[in-house]
Amino acid sequence: MIVVKEKPLDEILSFLLPYNHILVVGCDGCTQPPRGLREAMTYAMLIEMGAKLKGKTNIKCRATTIAKQCDNHICSTTLISQLEGVDAILSLACGIGVQTLVEVFPEIPVYPAQNTVFIGSQEREGGILHEKCKACGECLLGETGGICPITNCPKGILNGPCGGCVGGKCEVPFEIRDETGKIVKTVAKDCAWYLIYQRLKKLNRLDLFRKYRPPRNRAISSSPRLLEVV
Amino acid sequence: MVQAFSNLMRNILDGRFVYTGELEPHKSIDLSEVISWAKTLKETGRVVAANVTDNPKSVGAISSLVASYIIQRETGLETIYQLRCSDRNRLALISDLLGAAALGIRNVLALTGDYVRQGDTPTAMPVYDLDGTQLVDLIHRMVYEGKDIDGNEIHGPRPQFNIGAAANPNFKPLEVEVLKIERKAEVGAEFFQTQVVFDANVALDFLDAVKHINAAFLIGIFPPRSYAQAEYFAKYVPGVQVPAEFLENLKKISEIPDKKERRKKIDEYNIEYFSDFIKAVKKKPSCKGIHIMAVGYPEVVGPLIERAEGL
Numbered sequence: 001m002i003v004v005k006e007k008p009l010d011e012i013l014s015f016l017l018p019y020n021h022i023l024v025v026g027c028d029g030c031t032q033p034p035r036g037l038r039e040a041m042t043y044a045m046l047i048e049m050g051a052k053l054k055g056k057t058n059i060k061c062r063a064t065t066i067a068k069q070c071d072n073h074i075c076s077t078t079l080i081s082q083l084e085g086v087d088a089i090l091s092l093a094c095g096i097g098v099q100t101l102v103e104v105f106p107e108i109p110v111y112p113a114q115n116t117v118f119i120g121s122q123e124r125e126g127g128i129l130h131e132k133c134k135a136c137g138e139c140l141l142g143e144t145g146g147i148c149p150i151t152n153c154p155k156g157i158l159n160g161p162c163g164g165c166v167g168g169k170c171e172v173p174f175e176i177r178d179e180t181g182k183i184v185k186t187v188a189k190d191c192a193w194y195l196i197y198q199r200l201k202k203l204n205r206l207d208l209f210r211k212y213r214p215p216r217n218r219a220i221s222s223s224p225r226l227l228e229v230v
Numbered sequence: 231m232v233q234a235f236s237n238l239m240r241n242i243l244d245g246r247f248v249y250t251g252e253l254e255p256h257k258s259i260d261l262s263e264v265i266s267w268a269k270t271l272k273e274t275g276r277v278v279a280a281n282v283t284d285n286p287k288s289v290g291a292i293s294s295l296v297a298s299y300i301i302q303r304e305t306g307l308e309t310i311y312q313l314r315c316s317d318r319n320r321l322a323l324i325s326d327l328l329g330a331a332a333l334g335i336r337n338v339l340a341l342t343g344d345y346v347r348q349g350d351t352p353t354a355m356p357v358y359d360l361d362g363t364q365l366v367d368l369i370h371r372m373v374y375e376g377k378d379i380d381g382n383e384i385h386g387p388r389p390q391f392n393i394g395a396a397a398n399p400n401f402k403p404l405e406v407e408v409l410k411i412e413r414k415a416e417v418g419a420e421f422f423q424t425q426v427v428f429d430a431n432v433a434l435d436f437l438d439a440v441k442h443i444n445a446a447f448l449i450g451i452f453p454p455r456s457y458a459q460a461e462y463f464a465k466y467v468p469g470v471q472v473p474a475e476f477l478e479n480l481k482k483i484s485e486i487p488d489k490k491e492r493r494k495k496i497d498e499y500n501i502e503y504f505s506d507f508i509k510a511v512k513k514k515p516s517c518k519g520i521h522i523m524a525v526g527y528p529e530v531v532g533p534l535i536e537r538a539e540g541l
């Protein structure tokens with residue numbers, strides 16, 4: 001899933017106050033937490049109320065959603081009929097969705113309602129989202145016992161563990177942040193390379209742990225990336 | 231086949247037991263204090279080279295390359311230029327290494343480097359384009375193939391470095407550390423300087439575990455200047471075991487009210503404790519030397535070596 005965190009309402013209002021007719025577009029794709037029609041309607045209401053409090057009474061919001069905002073064809077075919085009179089779009093999708101809308105409708109201003117945080121997985125019990133994949137383009141999981149060192153090791157090293165692994169823990173305190181980026185708390189986390197060692201030992205594949213991994217080709221993961229669809 | 235480009239490696243290959251020291255320049259352009267420490271190490275006549283730290287604990291300091299060069303020029307003490315991957319991508323590492331070779335640096339210690347957020351500039355981007363093992367690989371290619379890591383040719387003479395790397399005898403389980411060291415040796419690490427060890431038994435177990443690896447091992451020790459320093463290691467440096475007896479004895483000394491007397495006793499105790507330590511580990515054939523990390527405490531180094539060598 002692509003993990004998103006809502007921007008503070010004041011920031012969203014600072015984008016939208018110059019406009020009168022706003023289309024709030026949800027995305028039924030992979031954002032976590034979900035940002036579909038229900039959330040779009042909530043945002044529409046909040047923006048109208050927030051704008052009124054700031055003295056702007058003529059702002060009108062409409063809510064809609066589409067299957068996935070990262071598909072330019074779906075964006076153009078589903079939204080084209082809903083854009084009459086709209087002078088700004090608020091996108092509830094990740095950064096990819098926002099940019100796809102900009103490309104499809106270049107004449108309409110599009111604003112993000114979220115900060116796109118990372119590609120992650122959800123820990124249901126603790127209510128924490130974990131970053132799990134950096135989309136590096138050179139997946140190593142087959143060699144590392146299914147544990148990604150590029151994402152789970154703060155240094156992203158290929159020949160770990162480094163000297164900062166003590167008692168199987170990473171010396172770097174992991175920071176849990178709120179939507180403003182403020183640190184809520186720090187937790188000790190397992191060293192990714194120590195987990196890889198344990199897993200490969202269990203699988204009787206310490207040869208894979210011992211193996212030297214040469215430097216990554218950073219050209220593959222340099223942004224912006226283009227990929228041909230065959 | 232390892233070639234000796236440095237005095238350090240020449241001594242090791244000649245079968246001499248070597249001592250290295252450690253110098254830590256600060257966030258300053260004034261190197262006078264560190265130069266005076268280097269002079270003290272040089273005057274011992276037994277310290278063959280000294281490490282010059284590169285942004286230790288990710289606290290920003292003067293370039294370790296510049297400091298290494300100036301220390302060598304001003305004191306004649308050979309330096310071991312420490313180089314971290316935390317702050318430089320491979321282009322910058324290659325540039326700095328070419329510069330180091332041109333300036334007559336002959337030893338490099340390749341380090342992954344402490345995580346950037348733990349230092350005094352936590353907002354910096356952590357680089358880690360390469361890790362410590364890959365940096366060893368890069369240096370080895372520069373020295374022995376005349377090429378960089380992407381295969382580009384270095385024009386003219388090849389850089390001449392002896393290649394060092396870090397090891398940690400305190401790591402548990404030791405099997406992980408041994409596999410890592412094998413990996414580093416495979417790509418070209420010629421000597422290893424270890425993390426601080428206080429307990430001789432930890433060093434002895436380590437030396438047994440690495441005896442099959444074709445590289446020189448220098449065990450790291452840290453004679454503390456005060457009880458507070460030793461206590462800091464025991465409490466805040468994870469994974470380093472400080473024997474209780476060592477701490478207790480230092481604590482007793484720290485209670486001596488007269489400063490001069492207290493300092494004298496601390497020196498004596500360090501010399502006694504670590505000379506016994508050195509005598510014990512020196513018996514292991516895989517132990518080629520001792521890395522004495524007496525940062526800011528160079529006056530203890532000479533007497534310690536004399537006692538350990540029975541001079």
